[in-house]
Amino acid sequence: MNRRKFLKIVGSSGVIVAASSAGIGAFVFTRTPKSALLPWEQAGSQYSDPMRKALSYAILAPNPHNRQPWVVDLISSNEAVLTCDLQRLLPDTDPFSRQITIGLGCFLELFALAASHNGHRSQITLFPKGEPGEQLNDKPIAHLKLIKDSQLKPDPLFVHALNRRTNRNPYDMGRSITQNQLSEIIRVAGSNVSAGGVVQGKQLQDLRDLTRDALRDEILDPQAFRESVDLMRIGRAEIEANPDGISLGGAFLETLSLVGVLNRKELADPSSSAFQVGLDMVDDQALTSMGFVWINTQGNGRRDQIAAGRNYLRVALRVTSLGLAMQPMSQALQEYAAMQIYYKKIHSMLTGGGEERVQMLARLGYAETISPSPRWALITRIGA
Ligand SMILES: Cc1cc2nc3c(=O)[nH]c(=O)nc-3n(C[C@H](O)[C@H](O)[C@H](O)COP(=O)(O)O)c2cc1C
Secondary structure (H helix, E strand, O other): OOHHHHHHHHHHOOOOOOOOOOOHHHHHHHOOOHHHHHHHHHOOOOOOOHHHHHHHHHOOOOOHHHOOOEEEEEEEOOEEEEEEOHHHOOOOOOOOOHHHHHHHHHHHHHHHHHHHHOOEEEEEEEOOOOOOOOOOOOOOOEEEEEEEOOOOOOOHHHHHHHHOOOOOOOOOOOOOOOHHHHHHHHHOOOOOOEEEEEOOHHHHHHHHHHHHHHHHHHHHOHHHHHHHHHOEEEHHHHHHHOOOOEEEOOHHHHHHHHOOOOOHHHHHOOOOHHHHHHHHHHHHHHHOOOEEEEEEEOOOOHHHHHHHHHHHHHHHHHHHHOOOEEEEOOHHHOOOHHHHHHHHHHHHHHOOOOOOEEEEEEEEEOOOOOOOOOOOOHHHHEOO
């Protein structure tokens, strides 16, 4: 959140935040949602069996609105079945669960990288009981098997898994991304997708404008924005109770929430200052993009979406390794009515036409680092 602008609101509502008062340090300290962040600290160390060890990393995968739609049924210490939790879909902004499926692809890639780091080859059989059509169902997304392999070379991308973040801060407009860096990023994507990017020129500016307009229109679409607002977790108690969704945490935002400036009602009300700040933030995000990277697939089947997710995770880890920040900007790729105009524009800009589909689009740049986002503990994601 934009601190400067929020201070303006706080000022205009007559509330004084004593940011410099004694005791603020202690307050800051107590606002950290410790248990919601434990999965990041405990990854790889809580379990000795290869399956749960790899899964403890997989749950840290990026996924839309941090819904964490994964459920894993363990069969043995090296075999499991992944399904999608159908209560965790995003029906308004992701009506065909394309993005949810991409998130499951990110999960599978991180699972495979973690397993390889632990000397296991992963055999991932997608949709063993049939591929879902327009809507996801309760049939398995994948059957997972781990096979010990002493010849296996661990994938070096894995070492960046715990540092990867979705960084929504404004990016530093004084620091460009080089063409070489972009090539390094794109190079990690496999041949089952086509990855592209831009770091300068007219196309960069066009994408900044387009992502800004699409984001603004999503916020101005009451139904779509309501879905996001309902998933906002404001302050430590809410984040700890539901370590998913969109977390608005930290001492500063929590103080605003305590004084009544920041709450779901205000955030959803177009006449409120909080709503206006939300719109301004969107400009700060989109217009400070110093590059974009995208991942396209030739079709839009479920396997394409999984492939897009697997490759997005690889790209995100490479971005992390270069000390760069990244944030998906998905609005223009979404299928609901208000996005149609952007959907068409982005596809004519970034694809060769036909059935080719832009599955992921993310902005790049240098930014202040941020804390990891909350996660449900692995134990809560294990089914039968
Ligand atoms: C398919 C997909 C779409 C996403 N779209 C957006 C987006 O439009 N805006 C955004 O800020 N983050 C987006 N994200 C990032 C998620 O919100 C993020 O991964 C999640 O909140 C967990 O945070 P983390 O990536 O820092 O672990 C997307 C992630 C995925 C996998």
